[in-house]
Amino acid sequence: MTTTQEDRTTDDLKALAEQAGRDLEDASALEILQWAADTFGRRFCVTSSMEDAVVAHLASRALPGVDVVFLDTGYHFPETIGTRDAVEAVMDVNVITLTPRQTVAEQDAEYGPKLHDRNPDLCCKLRKVQPLEEGLKGYLAWATGLRRDESPTRANTPVVGWDEKRQKVKISPIAKWTQDDVDAYVAEHGVLTNPLLMDGYTSVGCAPCTRRVLEGEDARAGRWAGRAKTECGLHL
Numbered sequence: 731m732t733t734t735q736e737d738r739t740t741d742d743l744k745a746l747a748e749q750a751g752r753d754l755e756d757a758s759a760l761e762i763l764q765w766a767a768d769t770f771g772r773r774f775c776v777t778s779s780m781e782d783a784v785v786a787h788l789a790s791r792a793l794p795g796v797d798v799v800f801l802d803t804g805y806h807f808p809e810t811i812g813t814r815d816a817v818e819a820v821m822d823v824n825v826i827t828l829t830p831r832q833t834v835a836e837q838d839a840e841y842g843p844k845l846h847d848r849n850p851d852l853c854c855k856l857r858k859v860q861p862l863e864e865g866l867k868g869y870l871a872w873a874t875g876l877r878r879d880e881s882p883t884r885a886n887t888p889v890v891g892w893d894e895k896r897q898k899v900k901i902s903p904i905a906k907w908t909q910d911d912v913d914a915y916v917a918e919h920g921v922l923t924n925p926l927l928m929d930g931y932t933s934v935g936c937a938p939c940t941r942r943v944l945e946g947e948d949a950r951a952g953r954w955a956g957r958a959k960t961e962c963g964l965h966l
Contacts, residue, residue: 738870740897743870743892743897743898743899744892746769746899747890747891747892747899747900748891748892750765750769750890750899751888751889751890751891754889754890755888755889757889759785759788759903759904759907760788760791760792760903762889762890762901762903763788763789763791763792763793763873763901763903764792765890766789766792766793766871766873766890766899766901766903767789767792767793767796769871770869770870770871770899771793772797773868773869773870773871774793774796774797774869774870774871774872774873774901775796775797775798775799775826775866775869775871775872775873776789776796776797776798776799776823776872776873776874777798777799777800777801777862777872777873777874778798778799778800778814778817778875779800779801779810779875779934779935780800780806780810780811780813780814780817780924780934781810781875781923781924781927781933781934782813782875782912782916782921782922782923782924782927783813783817783821783921783922783923784875784904784912784915784916784921785873785874785875785903785904786798786817786821786823787821787915787919787921788903788904788915789823789873789903790821790822790823794822795822795823795824796823796824797823797824797826797869798817798823798824798825798826799826799828799862799865799866799872800814800825800826800827800828801827801828801829801857801858801861801862801865802814802827802828802829803830803857803858803936804829804830804833804834804857805834805846805857805936805937805938805939806936806937807924807926807934807937807940809924809925809926809934810924810926810934812925813922813923813924813925814827816922817922820922821922826865828861828862828864828865829861830856830857830860830861831856831860831861832856837853837856837857844938846936846938846939847938850939857936863895863896866896866898869898870898870899871898871899871900871901872893872898872899872900872901873900873901873902873903874900874901874902875902875904876902876904876905877902877904877905877906877907877908877912878905878906879907879908879909879949880933880948880949881948881949887902887905888902888905889901889902889903889905889906890902909949929942930942930943931943932949932951933949
């Protein structure tokens with residue numbers, strides 16, 4: 731009897747993820763995404779912050795029309811929203827925009843203004859983590875653009891792993907890439923990138939919590955600068 735996606739238990743998916751992480755460690759990013767497309771079909775999606783569209787572009791080659799999930803926090807730079815709109819217009823993907831339960835004004839009314847300054851972890855939870863958990867419910871696997879070279883907290887990112895919090899297979903096809911690899915792929919394929927990357931930003935998040943990086947800083951130093959916080963919570 732053939733096993734369908736619906737027949738797979740959580741234990742099955744976890745074992746599948748761990749085995750694939752070992753088997754695909756030396757595979758190319760496109761091979762990893764082709765495995766995901768073949769294994770999960772439309773129960774697989776890509777998440778994108780619209781810093782660039784590299785993983786979305788790669789995934790569209792493996793699975794044309796792939797769902798690309800974007801979190802519109804209400805705090806994005808205009809350039810980020812513009813990049814999302816351009817990706818939707820020119821790439822063979824299906825962009826799905828997720829929004830938080832509350833608008834920024836509603837959140838301000840309940841928690842007070844500028845929650846991102848007073849309690850950035852709670853702000854990220856309300857505007858990123860909770861909407862993504864809701865938005866991923868229909869999928870068995872999701873892909874991210876995490877890279878090992880971005881920061882110490884990402885140094886051990888597997889190319890395929892198990893997302894314990896969401897009970898899903900988590901795929902990071904460019905985990906082994908460097909910034910030079912990303913730049914080369916962008917140049918070769920004419921991939922859309924956020925204009926802010928040409929203006930001193932090396933990692934683009936919400937406008938109130940993102941600044942340009944200084945010479946010698948790591949790629950994510952501009953996120954929550956001056957705080958111990960290094961991740962929004964999506965990848966913890």
